[in-house]
Amino acid sequence: MTKGGLTRHLPSCTARQDAIEEAAQKQEETKQDLYHLQVYAARSTDFWLHLEMRGSAKLQHLDAYLRSIWLECCGHLSRFSRGGWGSAEISESKRAGQVFEPGVELTHIYDFGTSSETNIKVYDVREGYALSPHPIFLMARNNSPETECMECEQSASWLCMECMYEMDAPGTLCDEHADAHPHDDYGGLTPLVNSPRVGMCGYDGPATPPY
Template sequence: MAARPRGICSYCGEEVAKQSIGKHLEKCAKREAAIDTATGKSETLFYLRAESAHTKAFFLDLEVRGSATLEDLDRYLRTIWLECCGHLSEFAYEAWEDTISPSRKVESVFKTQKEVTHLYDMGSTSETTLRMMAERKGAPTTEHPLVLMVRNKILEVSCEECENPARWLCSECMAEEGEWVVLCDDCLEPHGHMTDYSPVLLVNSPRLGMCGYDGPANPPY
């Protein structure tokens, strides 16, 4: 995994170090233009960072309407990151404890909490931390419940066999031995483990290699 994850700004396309994203968004001219030209009813908008609890190189920086519900967030996370087999999901103040109704408004939750947990699939569970980074008052820049501001740059990893850029994950090794084995095109067949479920193409999702997940990890809008 990359030691210092980076993100891509959805407004201007600039690549930014994860620790500098907040400062970048404050000065991003294209984001400022989107805010200046936004129309509609003003409301509280929450800057939330969705981050894989286990692989922090995966993150999404979102601006979410206070009037949106946790169900809106769940739907987005499923589409861009998680959905594979229609598993159950839930929100909680702490993982596996104190669940929160998905009908709750984002504003009512994050006015009193700085962080909540989202769990998808109670077997091979994907755990996502949702942390409030900031808030502002204004008109939303999109008609949707939320907007993707920054997404992590897809991980660049080397083949286990030859150190060329890898494109595949051996899900057999992941399932049977708990090992993250990534391979290039040339080393794929010699490695073996060629089944209906393995290997899987490397995609930008913390769900990679879990259950039946195979991407494509695209945002819904």
């Protein structure tokens, strides 16, 4: 499904409703507000996440999650705000319940040099029992975008940053053409992973959830 299709589907998703009912039967914790976040890369329509975040969790938990699944390369600084650069920063010590309500939109910026900007929209909130013992639960994410090798148009799995930055070429390569590719001035080839930060700074994945 598309990002918007998932937004419409998740409130009535049978699997999600079953998980919510199972968590309610266990009642291992007290009820709390749980926020449905629609998260997407500001500069690409290919990358998006649907997350459920505990109201008691802090924005630093969301920052850590985004770093793990999409962003972390060199320990750069990051910030939350309600409008990107020029807007007041929101402290990461704030709890989700202090900041979020349906309709609220935040901007997360990672790396103040080669910046990755992520939009976070609060789509909905429910009161109930969390689906995970962790601060954030991954409900859905995009499939890895299909990318063609610049040499043969087969499916690509590698990126040459030297081609991209020095030769204005796509730089995408399949396994076969990657084996014989001569460029290594940018540290060699980078794997194509499911992240909007591929090809930026020193990012090379693994683009997996932190838990």
